[in-house]
Amino acid sequence: MTTLVFGHKSPDTDSTGSPLIWAWYLTEVQGQKAEAVLLGEPNTEAAFVLNRWDCPKPRIVTEIADGTPAVIVDTNNPAELPANVNALDVTAIIDHHKLVGGLETKGPIDITIRPLACTATIMHDLMGDTALPDQIKGLMLSCILSDTLEFRSPTTTEHDRAVAEKLAADLGIDIAAYASELFEAKSDISAFADAELLRMDSKEYEVAGTKFRVSVLETTAPKLVLDRKDSLMASMVDVAAQDGVDQVLLFVVDILNEEATLLVPNDLVKTLAEKSFAATVTGDTVVLPGVMSRKKQIIPVLTM
């Protein structure tokens, strides 16, 4: 049977590129039958990356049959995976997120989780001195530049940076110029409805009994998002109700200026912002200097 390789349900560049990278490795190097698939539509940056490196868009699957051999990458969170994930035949997990619990396997399998910025960096290490075609190098480089926001995110490690610089040198690619292309693609939000923007890159998180959907939009053009702030704040009420959370938080991360703007639709978010970030909130937005990473700078400080 063919092993399906997939990341989480909101495929960004790492969750689109890493399945392709690992499916290539399983097929071409390990001699297994493997196929990269997506659990949702790739975001605009991921779509740009597929096009740039001549990769056909992987098949989008919404249901996977029990017992299907599977490799999970870029997440270990059952909430971000098919509902029947524990009934699949998961043979490996490669990830760089905290262990959230909930995944169970029938027997011992290969699990590699590392505190690095990007799944593709871990895959690079696992492949050792395997000779990589340019397409795979290009995907790896794209994943690392995307997840590290061109090394600006505090999740970046020296190792992620070194691997990216080596790949870029091999490919003859100028990192700054290529990263600009990536971020420009990610910043094109014109095709998305408000509710889509609120769900595009978001994780549920509970603080003192209150459930939040913590959404992040990384962009080089924050104005494009903030121009839509009134309708985004109106949409938050519907999205929260539909998704069974109490409040949506939207952090608009300005990649180039290295700051985030949090939308403040009500007193609940105002109080949260003031307590969590020692910020003074006067209007319906608040700028949080230096905040770029949900994992490192938002989730750990959220308090009510």
Next chain:
Amino acid sequence: MTTLVFGHKSPDTDSTGSPLIWAWYLTEVQGQKAEAVLLGEPNTEAAFVLNRWDCPKPRIVTEIADGTPAVIVDTNNPAELPANVNALDVTAIIDHHKLVGGLETKGPIDITIRPLACTATIMHDLMGDTALPDQIKGLMLSCILSDTLEFRSPTTTEHDRAVAEKLAADLGIDIAAYASELFEAKSDISAFADAELLRMDSKEYEVAGTKFRVSVLETTAPKLVLDRKDSLMASMVDVAAQDGVDQVLLFVVDILNEEATLLVPNDLVKTLAEKSFAATVTGDTVVLPGVMSRKKQIIPVLTM
């Protein structure tokens, strides 16, 4: 702060040796402060190994303060770890068991789980070409021979075997002779009460709503155990009641003859044995040819 490195609550050779191996690596190679500790008294084989390789017995700890830096080895099962394990600062997990779920970490950490027979084999790989002192090689070899029952267990992989043979060659040790010493040490059960034997190497497992404590005693002298079968079966009732399970199962694994004898104290176990192993039970024991591994040959087939 010093990182505590520990395995599960019933320290066998792998759960005693692997913490020592990894604490050595963290201290001597990584330049960190680390200490191997045990969550219980080592079994007789592990005690023999400590003595053979001139290792002082690690400190036995029963409580670990919240926030203590910790590396967990040879398990990922919260039931086999301190009750406050998710409140510790776990920085790494190295294991070769199935993922059971339940462990959670505050941030991304190093997790390496491999479908190999022994934690020490994984550590050997993670250390790469680090020069190892004889003491560490001796501990690694002991762990692998113990967990693979000298390569007899079906959990054994070619890689475990190759690593053990390399270590034995480096040390000038005859594997067969040394394994005999290990198993002889493990087979000396004279100091243990019946209840201790029933709990020494056991895992809880539920079949169709019935809770079992599945105990295994690996020995080269099954007669020493079976001579005590009447009092062991009497003790099962008390142990089950105290531990909140419905039934204790005791499999006496004859390492040299590669078979297990299951004690059959009542009709419940008789039915279970007949359904699970296609065995015909006539008395109060049943021999199961070829059965050596709880993980591979007992847990997966248990049916009611």
